[in-house]
Amino acid sequence: MKIRILKNELNESIQHVSKAISSRTTIPILTGIKLDVNFQGMTLTASDTDVSIQAFIPVEDNNKQIVKVERAGSVVLPAKFFVEIIKKLPSQEIEMEVQEGFQTLIRSGSTEIVIVGLDPEEYPILPAIEEDQMISMPGDLLKNMIKGTTFSISSNETSPILTGVLWNLSEGQFKFVATDRHRLASRAIALQSEDVRFSNIVISGKTLNELSKIIPDQNTVVDIVVADNQVLFKIDRVLFYSRILDGTYPDTSKIIPTTFKTELVLDTKQLSESIDRAYLLSREEKTNIVRLQTLEDGSIEISSSSSELGKVTEQLAVSQFSGDPLKISFNSRYMLDILKVVESEQLHIGFTGAMSPIIIKPMDDSQSLYLILPYRTSN
Amino acid sequence: MKIRILKNELNESIQHVSKAISSRTTIPILTGIKLDVNFQGMTLTASDTDVSIQAFIPVEDNNKQIVKVERAGSVVLPAKFFVEIIKKLPSQEIEMEVQEGFQTLIRSGSTEIVIVGLDPEEYPILPAIEEDQMISMPGDLLKNMIKGTTFSISSNETSPILTGVLWNLSEGQFKFVATDRHRLASRAIALQSEDVRFSNIVISGKTLNELSKIIPDQNTVVDIVVADNQVLFKIDRVLFYSRILDGTYPDTSKIIPTTFKTELVLDTKQLSESIDRAYLLSREEKTNIVRLQTLEDGSIEISSSSSELGKVTEQLAVSQFSGDPLKISFNSRYMLDILKVVESEQLHIGFTGAMSPIIIKPMDDSQSLYLILPYRTSN
Numbered sequence: 001m002k003i004r005i006l007k008n009e010l011n012e013s014i015q016h017v018s019k020a021i022s023s024r025t026t027i028p029i030l031t032g033i034k035l036d037v038n039f040q041g042m043t044l045t046a047s048d049t050d051v052s053i054q055a056f057i058p059v060e061d062n063n064k065q066i067v068k069v070e071r072a073g074s075v076v077l078p079a080k081f082f083v084e085i086i087k088k089l090p091s092q093e094i095e096m097e098v099q100e101g102f103q104t105l106i107r108s109g110s111t112e113i114v115i116v117g118l119d120p121e122e123y124p125i126l127p128a129i130e131e132d133q134m135i136s137m138p139g140d141l142l143k144n145m146i147k148g149t150t151f152s153i154s155s156n157e158t159s160p161i162l163t164g165v166l167w168n169l170s171e172g173q174f175k176f177v178a179t180d181r182h183r184l185a186s187r188a189i190a191l192q193s194e195d196v197r198f199s200n201i202v203i204s205g206k207t208l209n210e211l212s213k214i215i216p217d218q219n220t221v222v223d224i225v226v227a228d229n230q231v232l233f234k235i236d237r238v239l240f241y242s243r244i245l246d247g248t249y250p251d252t253s254k255i256i257p258t259t260f261k262t263e264l265v266l267d268t269k270q271l272s273e274s275i276d277r278a279y280l281l282s283r284e285e286k287t288n289i290v291r292l293q294t295l296e297d298g299s300i301e302i303s304s305s306s307s308e309l310g311k312v313t314e315q316l317a318v319s320q321f322s323g324d325p326l327k328i329s330f331n332s333r334y335m336l337d338i339l340k341v342v343e344s345e346q347l348h349i350g351f352t353g354a355m356s357p358i359i360i361k362p363m364d365d366s367q368s369l370y371l372i373l374p375y376r377t378s379n
Numbered sequence: 380m381k382i383r384i385l386k387n388e389l390n391e392s393i394q395h396v397s398k399a400i401s402s403r404t405t406i407p408i409l410t411g412i413k414l415d416v417n418f419q420g421m422t423l424t425a426s427d428t429d430v431s432i433q434a435f436i437p438v439e440d441n442n443k444q445i446v447k448v449e450r451a452g453s454v455v456l457p458a459k460f461f462v463e464i465i466k467k468l469p470s471q472e473i474e475m476e477v478q479e480g481f482q483t484l485i486r487s488g489s490t491e492i493v494i495v496g497l498d499p500e501e502y503p504i505l506p507a508i509e510e511d512q513m514i515s516m517p518g519d520l521l522k523n524m525i526k527g528t529t530f531s532i533s534s535n536e537t538s539p540i541l542t543g544v545l546w547n548l549s550e551g552q553f554k555f556v557a558t559d560r561h562r563l564a565s566r567a568i569a570l571q572s573e574d575v576r577f578s579n580i581v582i583s584g585k586t587l588n589e590l591s592k593i594i595p596d597q598n599t600v601v602d603i604v605v606a607d608n609q610v611l612f613k614i615d616r617v618l619f620y621s622r623i624l625d626g627t628y629p630d631t632s633k634i635i636p637t638t639f640k641t642e643l644v645l646d647t648k649q650l651s652e653s654i655d656r657a658y659l660l661s662r663e664e665k666t667n668i669v670r671l672q673t674l675e676d677g678s679i680e681i682s683s684s685s686s687e688l689g690k691v692t693e694q695l696a697v698s699q700f701s702g703d704p705l706k707i708s709f710n711s712r713y714m715l716d717i718l719k720v721v722e723s724e725q726l727h728i729g730f731t732g733a734m735s736p737i738i739i740k741p742m743d744d745s746q747s748l749y750l751i752l753p754y755r756t757s758n
């Protein structure tokens with residue numbers, strides 16, 4: 001392999017694929033990034049076996065030459081050093097040449113670097129994927145669904161299935177659900193998918209957050225291919241492979257109440273600021289417990305207390321109030337996580353009693369739903 | 380104590396004094412901020428015994444009423460919670476009232492907070508300082524001298540005196556020196572101080588960095604009062620007290636060579652980028668060793684190598700070169716720390732041999748000097 005390549009383009013692709021590099025890998029070859037050069041361009045590959053990312057740099061783009069290939073070939077280079085050094089090279093033009101024993105010479109300006117490379121034959125081959133189950137959606141919508149659900153995944157590795165986000169696609173609806181047994185987040189969109197449908201696909205929440213970072217903010221379409229045991233995301237010239245998690249996701253539909261005994265409509269920002277203040281105190285008690293109580297004048301009171309520090313009491317106007325008076329306690333951190341992703345100015349909170357799930361819905365988005373289990377305290 | 384006070388002004392003063400709060404204090408009352416209110420205004424005090432900070436909020440400033448005092452008095456409030464809650468109060472106006480047993484009621488908008496306060500009589504009294512040894516200097520100059528020296532202090536608590544910066548004022552020169560025995564940084568300025576002079580005052584480098592954060596960027600004059608065992612900095616309405624470190628600072632004047640066998644003048648930015656690339660590799664070997672070698676064509680070569688990763692070789696043009704050919708090895712991290720604070724476009728490096736101190740001086744600042752001890756390697 002012997003090429004000239006432009007620094008910015010190489011750097012961008014390295015940044016994309018390096019997100020698949022795990023510092024905890026026990027397979028030495030996977031600490032590297034694989035480069036494959038042919039006369040169409042360069043393909044970079046990185047993997048931690050659960051996630052694999054591939055980026056392609058064409059020899060030419062918009063009539064601009066990006067790679068000049070003198071000799072095709074492959075090599076695996078140590079990711080950590082390669083990622084940092086390319087960024088810091090002095091010139092926009094980089095020469096790379098793989099020599100005897102995969103030693104790789106990199107030249108840029110008056111800088112000369114020799115990197116000890118590894119044999120690309122040792123690098124695992126990415127499994128082929130059949131593309132008959134493919135859907136397409138706008139990238140920003142996908143990012144939004146990821147952000148709106150992954151905060152509710154479990155961080156506890158003892159129930160690995162709950163570290164994932166559940167996907168279902170049927171009857172024109174594409175739905176994400178995440179829960180850690182104490183709270184639940186669910187978002188859906190309408191999606192015309194013709195013959196494609198799938199159910200109970202679970203994908204790691206952490207992986208989805210990494211995927212989000214690769215999806216550009218501007219108008220991009222992401223193609224999603226669902227295969228037997230993995231999902232492939234195609235974003236421009238980047239291919240992002242994620243393993244599907246093994247196991248059966250719990251049926252969450254039964255725990256979501258549909259009728260309520262008490263209903264409130266509130267201003268999202270006011271509620272958020274109010275709970276944030278109560279949280280500051282509840283945090284000191286480690287429990288994060290905040291109390292919500294309806295008052296006789298139709299407003300509500302948010303409060304928390306700490307034996308050592310004192311107490312916070314907030315009175316909050318509500319836009320609508322119906323049903324029974326209520327006193328309920330919940331984890332303020334969970335509520336703040338939800339309020340952070342609600343974009344609607346107003347939200348609806350439904351209660352079926354002090355011991356039953358609290359349901360939060362943005363007022364102008366019927367496809368999102370959040371649930372928190374209350375604390376079973378005596379007050 | 381019963382007052383009304385404006386949120387932004389209170390918050391700003393809290394931010395200042397809270398820098399003296401240590402999370403590791405073993406004295407419970409010092410986890411709090413002391414508030415003293417009289418009819419002139421409010422004084423806030425925080426201390427970790429080594430550093431004490433006081434901020435004064437006048438009842439009126441520029442004809443704007445800031446504090447309305449209904450009843451004078453004092454209280455100590457838990458710093459961590461107080462710092463965060465004031466910032467997040469809903470209204471610009473805050474009511475504070477100390478009640479029975481130092482319970483403190485805070486009201487803002489429809490938020491009501493009760494904080495468990497502590498008895499201000501238990502709070503240590505700040506020692507009085509005689510102000511006969513006072514100098515004044517521009518705040519940005521002081522910040523610059525702090526930034527230009529504190530990076531060279533020792534982080535090793537076994538020689539506490541080296542965790543400080545040495546101050547000397549005599550014959551119109553005010554000088555800072557810091558060293559950790561492997562490197563040294565020294566900066567001086569001309570300062571007309573009339574009768575004031577002092578020698579071998581040592582102040583904690585960490586404390587000086589905290590002080591830096593309080594000094595505003597715009598034109599401020601800082602008054603510095605040097606007393607028996609402490610130094611007081613006056614910045615607008617903030618008083619910053621620092622303990623003087625006990626012990627004798629080593630005499631560093633003898634280790635600084637004044638004649639050189641090899642001298643180079645180099646572009647600061649080019650050298651910095653070049654060593655940064657070599658550092659990336661040297662870091663992997665934990666030693667951070669980089670080699671500098673003069674070449675026959677009058678340029679220099681910067682290089683580093685790692686048995687596992689490979690090597691980096693950089694050729695660098697020099698503006699001036701005089702003296703003997705040279706090969707020397709040093710810690711690239713130390714050199715980068717220096718290059719970060721050198722503002723001059725070009726710098727002078729003087730060598731007296733591969734085993735002797737390296738002296739770095741900015742070309743247009745004769746009052747700054749940096750020293751690195753080389754590695755005693757065979758090449």
